[in-house]
Amino acid sequence: PTLRELYKAGVLKGTADAAKARHPPKQALLDRVSLYQGDITKLDVDAIVNAANRSLLGGGGVDGAIHAAAGRSLLEECRKLNGCETGDAKITKGYNLPARHVIHTVGPIYSSSNVETKAQQLASCYRTSLQLAVQNSLKHIAFPSISTGIYGYPIQDATHIALDVVRNFLDSEDGAKLERTIFVVWSDDDKRVYENLLPLYFPLE
């Protein structure tokens, strides 16, 4: 569902004026941003983002699910990429996935020291993935909650970063070229975090 549909259903609630001052209501964005709970490998979109590791050769969590669903050809293309730095992203085809492309990004492994560096790296994952999508003329992008699984990033902090970067990007000239950005959550707890924070970044009028 789009954010507009979630507001209509009462799942998303209005916010205080202070939040609206930081991120002014922009009605058109409510039709271009969605929250989806479920398996990202099932989405028929231009690109899904993979929370990969630096080797780009597969792993657990969403990475394992994406490689399992895409098939061996994805791994073969990934082998040619020579890995990826933390905070950066690389694009491949989607092979057996319904999604046409996979954008592989490497989130930071969380630790409570160096919080500022971790936050910048996580923001960079979202920003670089969005830029790659636009550079490849892709219209949709679906993000899992990067770094918040095995990599241990606290979900609240990570979600603030994800929403802030996406809102700022959609406000930019490049962002206008993206028709749909989907936040994909797996657990009920993560869904509630997104439902609580989305109105701060994408307020209703």
Ligand code: ADP
């Ligand atoms: P990281 O190593 O970056 O922490 P994980 O894959 O461990 O990445 O977790 C990232 C998020 O993806 C977690 O919220 C996890 O629950 C979620 N996740 C796991 N499998 C899937 C899937 N098939 N579709 C969408 N999200 C998933």
